[in-house]
Amino acid sequence: MAAMPARRKAAAARAVPAVPAAGPAPRIEVRKTYKLYIGGAFPRTESGRSYLVSAADGTPVANACRASRKDLRDAVRAARKAFPGWADRTAMNRGQILYRVAELMEGRRDQFVTEVAQAEGVPADRARIVVDRAIDRWVWYAGWADKIAQVLGSSNPVAADYFNFTIPEPTGVVGIVAPETSSLLGLVSRLAPPLVAGNAVVVVTSETRPLPAITLTEVLATSDVPGGVVNVITGLKKELAPVMAAHDDVDAIDVWGVDEAARREIEIAAADNVKRIVRRPAGATDARFDWLDDRAAERPEWIAAYLELKTVWHPIGV
Amino acid sequence: MPDVTSDSTKLRPWAGDRAPASWGLGDGQAIPWEYAPAPESRDIVTVRDRYGLFINGREVDASDGAVFATINPATEEKLADVARATPADVDRAVRAAGRAQKRSWGSLPGRERAKYLFRIARILQERSREFAVLETMDSGKPIKESRDVDVPLAAAHFWYYAGWADKLEYAFPGRVARPLGVAAQVIPWNFPLLMLSWKIAPALAAGNTVVLKPASTTPLSALLFADVCRQADLPPGVVNIVPGPAEIGMHLVSSPNVQKVAFTGSTGVGKLIHRAIAGTDKAITLELGGKAANIVFEDAALDQAVEGIVNGIYFNQGEVCCAGSRLLAQESIVEPLVEKLKDRLATIRVGDPLDKNTDVGAINSRQQLDKITELVAAGVAEGADLYQPPCDLPDRGFFFRPTLFTNVAQSHRIAKEEIFGPVLSVLTFRTPEEAVEKANNTPYGLSAGVWTEKGSRILSMVRRLRAGVVWANTFNRFDPTSPFGGYKESGFGREGGMHGLHAYVRLEDR
Numbered sequence: 120m121a122a123m124p125a126r127r128k129a130a131a132a133r134a135v136p137a138v139p140a141a142g143p144a145p146r147i148e149v150r151k152t153y154k155l156y157i158g159g160a161f162p163r164t165e166s167g168r169s170y171l172v173s174a175a176d177g178t179p180v181a182n183a184c185r186a187s188r189k190d191l192r193d194a195v196r197a198a199r200k201a202f203p204g205w206a207d208r209t210a211m212n213r214g215q216i217l218y219r220v221a222e223l224m225e226g227r228r229d230q231f232v233t234e235v236a237q238a239e240g241v242p243a244d245r246a247r248i249v250v251d252r253a254i255d256r257w258v259w260y261a262g263w264a265d266k267i268a269q270v271l272g273s274s275n276p277v278a279a280d281y282f283n284f285t286i287p288e289p290t291g292v293v294g295i296v297a298p299e300t301s302s303l304l305g306l307v308s309r310l311a312p313p314l315v316a317g318n319a320v321v322v323v324t325s326e327t328r329p330l331p332a333i334t335l336t337e338v339l340a341t342s343d344v345p346g347g348v349v350n351v352i353t354g355l356k357k358e359l360a361p362v363m364a365a366h367d368d369v370d371a372i373d374v375w376g377v378d379e380a381a382r383r384e385i386e387i388a389a390a391d392n393v394k395r396i397v398r399r400p401a402g403a404t405d406a407r408f409d410w411l412d413d414r415a416a417e418r419p420e421w422i423a424a425y426l427e428l429k430t431v432w433h434p435i436g437v
Numbered sequence: 438m439p440d441v442t443s444d445s446t447k448l449r450p451w452a453g454d455r456a457p458a459s460w461g462l463g464d465g466q467a468i469p470w471e472y473a474p475a476p477e478s479r480d481i482v483t484v485r486d487r488y489g490l491f492i493n494g495r496e497v498d499a500s501d502g503a504v505f506a507t508i509n510p511a512t513e514e515k516l517a518d519v520a521r522a523t524p525a526d527v528d529r530a531v532r533a534a535g536r537a538q539k540r541s542w543g544s545l546p547g548r549e550r551a552k553y554l555f556r557i558a559r560i561l562q563e564r565s566r567e568f569a570v571l572e573t574m575d576s577g578k579p580i581k582e583s584r585d586v587d588v589p590l591a592a593a594h595f596w597y598y599a600g601w602a603d604k605l606e607y608a609f610p611g612r613v614a615r616p617l618g619v620a621a622q623v624i625p626w627n628f629p630l631l632m633l634s635w636k637i638a639p640a641l642a643a644g645n646t647v648v649l650k651p652a653s654t655t656p657l658s659a660l661l662f663a664d665v666c667r668q669a670d671l672p673p674g675v676v677n678i679v680p681g682p683a684e685i686g687m688h689l690v691s692s693p694n695v696q697k698v699a700f701t702g703s704t705g706v707g708k709l710i711h712r713a714i715a716g717t718d719k720a721i722t723l724e725l726g727g728k729a730a731n732i733v734f735e736d737a738a739l740d741q742a743v744e745g746i747v748n749g750i751y752f753n754q755g756e757v758c759c760a761g762s763r764l765l766a767q768e769s770i771v772e773p774l775v776e777k778l779k780d781r782l783a784t785i786r787v788g789d790p791l792d793k794n795t796d797v798g799a800i801n802s803r804q805q806l807d808k809i810t811e812l813v814a815a816g817v818a819e820g821a822d823l824y825q826p827p828c829d830l831p832d833r834g835f836f837f838r839p840t841l842f843t844n845v846a847q848s849h850r851i852a853k854e855e856i857f858g859p860v861l862s863v864l865t866f867r868t869p870e871e872a873v874e875k876a877n878n879t880p881y882g883l884s885a886g887v888w889t890e891k892g893s894r895i896l897s898m899v900r901r902l903r904a905g906v907v908w909a910n911t912f913n914r915f916d917p918t919s920p921f922g923g924y925k926e927s928g929f930g931r932e933g934g935m936h937g938l939h940a941y942v943r944l945e946d947r
Contacts (some may be wrong), residue, residue: 136526248446269934270610271580273877273920273934273935273936275916275918275919275920276918277914277916277918277919278914278916278918279914281911281914283916283918283919285496285919285920285934285936289465333599334843343717349597374730382715382716383715383716384715385714385715386711386712386716387712387715389715390708390712391708392724392880393704393707393708393711393723393925393927393928393929394928395929398718401718401943405612414946415946420944423939427905427924427929428922428931429899429903429904429905429906429907429924430905430906430907430910430919430920430921430934430937431906431907431909431910432906432907432908432914432919433895433910433911434910434911437578
């Protein structure tokens with residue numbers, strides 16, 4: 120069922136109930152509670168806190184969870200637990216599962232269009248382009264699952280009698296501070312690369328536009344992505360990003376969505392356990408980045424950022 | 438039988454040693470031979486009294502005229518005074534590198550850059566013995582290793598990356614590889630010339646220029662390399678060398694005018710450097726510490742494994758980030774394996790690094806010797822069993838006996854901390870799962886070793902070990918075509934191979 124456009128929904132919420140006319144009573148909409156997504160389940164924040172999310176035009180839309188540091192730690196624990204199983208899937212299997220995310224998003228296209236239009240304040244036809252591209256982006260990255268090792272791996276002609284080869288392996292648990300402006304396409308573009316590489320991920324969503332990300336978790340939950348491989352929390356980035364950066368069990372952090380003024384502090388914390396820090400390309404800004412530009416947003420380098428390279432030696436002899 | 442009681446034992450450290458029981462000579466029998474000294478000639482090297490900084494193609498004094506002494510760790514004699522760079526000198530070097538990158542090197546066609554790098558490789562080959570002797574004198578490593586490993590590999594590194602300089606488009610399909618600009622490079626004292634080559638060769642091949650800070654205990658081979666740059670007619674400012682203390686390294690990486698930072702050294706300093714560049718757009722690669730597990734299964738070829746274990750931990754006095762410092766032996770074979778190891782240790786020759794027969798030379802510095810001594814004392818205090826083969830150490834210089842600890846628990850400091858010395862800790866395991874768990878039970882992840890005759894077991898261990906380099910039925914092999922670098926807190930980025938280029942380029946759309 121396509122959701123009622125939230126602007127109408129919010130307006131309806133404020134409207135004084137009309138005197139019932141003759142005929143059947145109007146149906147009261149069943150609204151959705153936007154929750155976190157941790158370990159394959161949809162808990163509310165343990166803190167019991169929420170914050171009001173408004174549409175781009177300022178209309179209040181929903182109460183999103185204002186996740187706590189405990190929620191974030193729970194998400195990291197879930198990711199760590201899920202990581203080995205996801206990393207051990209065959210590349211083809213991972214590719215099929217991520218392709219299935221695209222299949223299921225296609226089925227919910229209208230819902231995403233509505234939510235993106237509302238969150239980002241763009242007309243529906245523009246939102247439709249964005250959603251379609253987000254779906255296509257999953258397809259593009261899913262196809263990399265069983266190819267990236269052939270592009271990044273190598274057989275190395277050492278100057279002695281050894282067989283020597285290099286293979287990529289996933290880094291581990293990846294924290295993503297999601298793009299603030301592009302609530303769905305930006306998120307998908309940053310989420311798909313570490314996933315296709317075989318990492319488990321914890322996402323802190325766009326703070327001001329979190330709802331499309333939560334709807335995305337409903338797709339992930341039903342698309343064979345094992346529970347815990349993607350964990351999504353909403354809340355205040357200034358509360359959550361420093362905890363993610365300082366967490367010893369997070370192996371890499373994407374600081375794309377970190378406010379430029381806070382980036383130094385976040386990166387200092389991340390250095391404590393030699394986290395791999397993944398940044399925006401020099402000169403790119405969150406607000407102006409063109410996520411519709413495939414050349415810019417579909418990059419195997421972004422997959423490589425979450426891969427370690429393992430070199431193996433064995434003597435050749437009898 | 439040789440006279441084992443004469444005063445000449447100092448020159449013949451092996452005279453007087455007792456043969457291992459397994460040699461069948463009877464308990465306490467003296468080893469029935471001795472080694473005559475076989476010193477490599479120092480004549481090939483002219484060590485000057487004083488060395489300057491190398492900035493913009495010229496050797497210059499430090500701006501405040503300050504110098505520091507570098508000594509021979511095998512004799513504790515001063516080798517030379519070396520100019521100690523000031524922050525102003527570093528800034529000058531960075532400016533020179535920036536100018537050279539923009540005006541000459543960065544716009545030079547790749548095929549011309551390649552020829553300079555080939556020249557450097559050739560000159561290193563031509564002057565290889567000179568470099569080997571100087572490296573051994575300044576660092577304490579055995580001449581056998583500087584001559585057969587460090588210098589040939591350094592030359593090979595320049596050779597390998599020379600060929601990439603005009604082929605970058607093939608390394609990054611679909612992308613255009615642009616140089617980053619000026620690379621700030623800080624290198625350690627354990628492989629001074631080799632680490633220089635790992636840093637400079639890929640940087641230059643990709644069109645960057647460099648400012649390199651060698652370690653303060655081993656600056657001489659880098660300063661001799663400056664002479665190679667001159668001989669190669671490398672344009673001024675492409676390579677700049679600024680010896681100095683750690684603060685100078687921090688000043689260098691913090692410079693707003695460097696675009697790339699590359700560091701090899703301890704994990705602690707690596708974190709400081711990573712913090713120092715936080716919030717900037719600098720590219721960074723870190724090659725940090727390790728605590729490698731060398732895993733020996735019961736079906737391994739034990740004699741070969743013993744050679745690999747010895748090479749893994751006593752190569753370069755164990756002052757190797759990827760040293761196999763934790764031996765994980767399957768329980769069923771731990772006794773014969775340790776017995777063979779002890780026999781083998783008795784034949785290791787410790788002493789004058791310039792002697793061509795020496796296996797283990799001098800520890801690099803007093804400070805490092807103190808650290809090793811402290812950690813070995815901690816191993817004893819925590820209850821591990823110490824074994825050191827009987828051998829005389831020279832009267833002067835920083836020497837440490839090859840050391841083997843058995844009955845080591847994972848909680849012992851000697852099993853957790855990087856010792857960076859000739860100290861092996863033996864732990865045991867029963868199942869492959871236990872071996873993997875113990876091997877991975879460390880914040881480090883640089884290297885690992887696996888010894889078994891079973892191919893499928895090698896591959897299953899390879900898959901599960903969280904380490905950047907896995908040596909199977911070998912250890913401590915290096916090659917310019919072979920990417921090297923760590924997982925976890927051993928750092929990130931790779932040096933060597935096509936992957937080593939990636940650290941020095943910015944990829945743009947075609």
